[in-house]
Amino acid sequence: MNFFEELKWRGLIKDTTDEVGIAEKLNTHCTAYLGIDPTADSLHIGHMQQLLLLRRYQKAGHRVIALCGGATGMIGDPRPTTERKLLTIEDVAHNVSCIKTQIGKFVDFEDETKGILVNNYDWTKELSLIDFLRDYGKHFNVAYMINKDTIAKRLESGISFTEFTYTILQAMDFLHLYNKYGCDVQFGGSDQWGNIVSGSDLIKKVHGSDTKVYGVTSPLVTKSDGTKFGKSEGSNIWLDATKTSVYEFYQFWLNVTDEDAIPLLKRMSFRTQEEIESIELSMKENPHLREAQKALASEITELVHGKDALDRALEITEILFKGDIKKLSYEELKAAFKGAPSGEIIDGEPILDALVKLNICKSKNEARKLVEGNSVAVNGDKVNDINYVLNKKDAFNEEITVIKKGKKVFALAQFE
């Protein structure tokens, strides 16, 4: 199975500008690029598939370019629903620096012939309006642009000129990378199809229609029940451990439903076809062991957060679901829960306030309802009195208390 066939088997190919051409190209050598806009100060698991693709390309011997959209991020890729709020220049710069280090976990940038990290702001910031309109604008037919899915969807609800021009900016990136690095493949999620085509079209208009450049997209990750992938408790699962703890990250993957587990393993894991098929087989025989979920969660958590962090997430999991918290020593607890979500409370803190302080609940109102609903446990014991007070003397070493909401959400409360 060659590289292109493998991508297909994994379910990572949706559309290509030229399937035969790209299949050939990927079996020789190419320079492939992926662009990511800095819309937040951390990447989230919605980016994972693409980041892993970057890694796959590099592992397969191709040169990869990770593009951080410092310029495009200031404009905003049109969403199907509504106009984006412009980010401030400071925010974009901050986001760029945060994201760059995260991308480094997936790609090796040590050797320029194997991996390059660029920022499109560098070649866009000096471009004058007149040059933009004369050198690039002429290549874009408005009638053609408004037929692009991303823009067409917005014609009813409204789209600003700013976002309308986004696709031109991204096309300029592909052209720039083609000129400078001979970059001949751009890939991305299927929502990027329009932008990717804009880029290859632009290159062909500038360099001739027989120029060998290719675009390829992968299907967006969806869940079998049709709901949005990548959210937990309504919020994003971030790659930044301070925004989403390693434990939560691990748990997210562990809780993937059976139906989604194998497809996700194919897409996200670097395991071979044989390995994945054997997992699939044993999962069919013993679904309750959730081997696929465990394999998926471990591999991805280790890649993103490292071996030590994974081990700790596993330890916490073990304790929270199988062990008895009260049997642990203070030292064991402290070691196991290192890096877990935590917060400080005072001696005599009411349970409702503590739940809010530790970010387990958004408001005391919510906390009240959960306690009344018998959903909260302190050090393993259910608490259903809304006037319950947390005392130092009940804590481990008079210092640490574990507060749990439901089955899976917990935080460490530390007395001041």
Next chain:
RNA sequence: GGAGAAGUAGCGAAGUGGCUAAACGCGGCUGACUGUAACUCAGCUCUCUACGAGUUCGGCGGUUCGAAUCCGUCCUUCUCCA
């Protein structure tokens, strides 16, 4: 520039003077079941010093005993015309 229409909680969408903290659907949370799954069922889903109180229906101002609902004005968006 002109003429219409619309802006309601995370989203979609009712409501068109008091019975409305605002139907319904989705999403989210919790409980039961289970395999930390799926399905199904039940409850919750503005806030708080909580059998009560406060603040909400694009913004501001007004009418009224009383407004998401009426009036004025501003902002935003859509449709059609030029």
